[in-house]
Amino acid sequence: MSIFTTIKTNVRDNLNDAAVINYSSSDVDESTQDAYDDIVAQTQCIIKKVTLNWTGDLSYYDFLTLVSDYLACVAIFNNVNNRWLYDDKTLNQFDLIRDDWEIAHGTPESWAALNYKYIAIFPKYATTSGTFDLYYWAIAPTVVDANTPLIATDFQHLLEKFTTADLLEQFEEYTKAANFWETYITEIEQFKERTKNIAGRDLLLLI
Numbered sequence: 001m002s003i004f005t006t007i008k009t010n011v012r013d014n015l016n017d018a019a020v021i022n023y024s025s026s027d028v029d030e031s032t033q034d035a036y037d038d039i040v041a042q043t044q045c046i047i048k049k050v051t052l053n054w055t056g057d058l059s060y061y062d063f064l065t066l067v068s069d070y071l072a073c074v075a076i077f078n079n080v081n082n083r084w085l086y087d088d089k090t091l092n093q094f095d096l097i098r099d100d101w102e103i104a105h106g107t108p109e110s111w112a113a114l115n116y117k118y119i120a121i122f123p124k125y126a127t128t129s130g131t132f133d134l135y136y137w138a139i140a141p142t143v144v145d146a147n148t149p150l151i152a153t154d155f156q157h158l159l160e161k162f163t164t165a166d167l168l169e170q171f172e173e174y175t176k177a178a179n180f181w182e183t184y185i186t187e188i189e190q191f192k193e194r195t196k197n198i199a200g201r202d203l204l205l206l207i
Helices: 004-015 025-043 091-097 157-170 174-200
Strands: 047-053 060-062 070-078 110-113 118-122 131-138
Touching: 004 025, 004 157, 025 157, 025 174, 070 110, 070 118, 091 110, 091 118, 157 174
Parallel strands: none
Antiparallel strands: 047 131, 060 118, 070 131, 110 118
């Protein structure tokens, strides 16, 4: 397990720039953040929960605005009736159930993604009533040197691979960068597969 200070030191070793001659501290900081953002977004390895209020007569929730580190919705639990909302329908299927589903009032039963920003709820409470728990994939937090990355220990080296490759490219060392990119691209796919397999153990199959 490494902290970001150690990761950045390893990057400088890879770059043969321990004396901080070719790459500034801000260069390394920005590239490390880019690496963290990319790994977390691709693998969806950070899942969080936040409790929000139901809003009366609202069909579309803008979670991107409501939750600062929101990436995508995983699940919604209604604290009013202690039930999970179904996620097995699309907006087109809502239309098939009833063509005026957007104005239908009742206890929320299902959610569906409209786009990266909005989640549709059907039906909806007529008035503000209680809370729900939103489980969501989160974006990477801001890199803090003393912190440990929220990435599986055996894949934290991907931060070094991405950052090293990125900085080498900025210095037009494309051949050297390619070796680090090759490792990064191959192993991030392995990390993505592992994350999906772990999540799949909790998958509820609806027959």
